[in-house]
Amino acid sequence: MFKGKKIGLALSGGGFRAAAFHLGTLKKLNELGVLKNIDVISTISGGSVVGAYYVLNQSNFDSFVENFQSILKKNLVLRACISFSFIIRVIFLLATIFIFHNFINSYSWTIVYSLLLLIFTGCFLYIIFPTTKLIRQQYESLIYKGKKLKDFPDQPKLVVNSTNLETGTLFSFTKEYSFDSSYKYPPFNVNPDFDTKDLSIATAVSCSTAVPYFFSPTVFRFYKDGKQIRSKLVDGGVYDNQGIYRITSENPNYKTDIVIISDASSPFVKKYFGINPLPVLGRIMSIMMKRIKSVQFLQSIYEDKEDELWEIGYFSLDWNYENCFLGFYNAVRKHNLRQHLMEFFKITNEMKEKKELMIDHLKKSIGYEKIIENGLSNEEIEFIKKIGTSLSSLSQDEINLLINHAATLTEIQVKLYCPFINS
Secondary structure: OOOOOOEEEEEOOOHHHHHHHHHHHHHHHHHOOOHHHOOEEEEEOHHHHHHHHHHHOOOOHHHHHHHHHHHHOOOHHHHHHOOHHHHHHHHHHHHHHHHHHHHHOOHHHHHHHHHHHHHHHHHOHHHHOOHHHHHHHHHHHHHHOOOEHHHOOOOOEEEEEEEEOOOOEEEEEOOOOEEOHHHHOOOOOOOOEEOOOOOEHHHHHHHHOOOOOOOOOEEEEEEEOOEEEEEEEEEOHHHHOOOOHHHHOOOOOOOOOEEEEEEOOOOOOOOOOOOOHHHHHHHHHHHHHHHHHHHHHHHHHHOOOOOOOOEEEEEEOOOOHHHHHHHHHHHHHOOOOOHHHHHHOOOOHHHHHOHHHHHHHHHHHHOHHHHHHHOOOHHHHHHHHOOOOOOOOOOHHHHHHHHHHHHHHHHHHHHHHOHHHHO
8 A cells, every 4th residue: 555655754843842743753663674665854943944954964974973963062142142143243332332432432322332232233133144145054064064955955855945025935946946936927927946055054054043023134136037026034933933845735746655754843832921022023924824824734634535645644842652542543533544544453333432442452553562662751742841942052852852752652653544655
């Protein structure tokens, strides 16, 4: 049944926390013999950091894992802030205040000037402090070391996704070309594929990780069919933070039959304590992301016809292991489970009526007790949920917990929902 099916892997956003989590996913898929059969990897933000590094180093998997853990221990945000380019800008601003004060010799007017300078800096923040460029320099020197998109391998196909502020949809980088399908429609009416083979991987990944507000958009100008096309790119998670869209859309180059989704995005916490505009803005973003995720799953996953999307293995960082089986049971009860999975696990009518019976049967079928030997306790899962989603460094203990949790969830969900790809 598995022969001839294309497999897609989606790696979500979530900064270095997501990158470490996805490292565990990749490790387990490699152990199961699945990773070598992946046809397309679709990545977002933190998933792009690890996805790009993996495909460049897949020939030596053990070395890839070891080296990437070293990368995760580096604080890219701090390194960007202490870079020469950043410091010289800060010195220049402070120097203008010092010069102004010595020229006017008035503390009152110096305070006024400082406030005006602060407002001016805020209005032109991305010009004065091109934050995405500073992070891109860190990617270039520490991770990708001059590699270009054309250096990606043919197998698996990697799709690095960003959000195009001009079109409101995904702009995706691949080895062959980069594209935004919106451009083939009015008012653009041009070929949506752009030649970016010589673009640096660091640039593509920096676009995918450019979280709005904190990082500046990256502007590209392309000339197609006699028209100038401008793309302004930010974090891919604004449009699709799970990376699902490309491997479930109609594009035949990237659409797959089996999808595995490693989701390390921030769980929505139903508590809010903000008392000023900035937390309110952050909360609004969280609600919008939650809504986007729900719509994305509804359109691409839950409403999919069985003959179009054959198997779906999804797992999220905030899950505990028992709930994986409860989810399977509920899918059976709601008639949402693929029929061939019902037959594979020999689900009887008695099991449908007795939750404990079905769950025990499933656990024995996949060897659950062996799988969870390196799994996390509920307290440890709560701990990793609170790890930040920035590009700041992680400790080895945090990395180990994230890897082990992802590996455990990956094996459970793949064996439950994609049993043929590792059989």
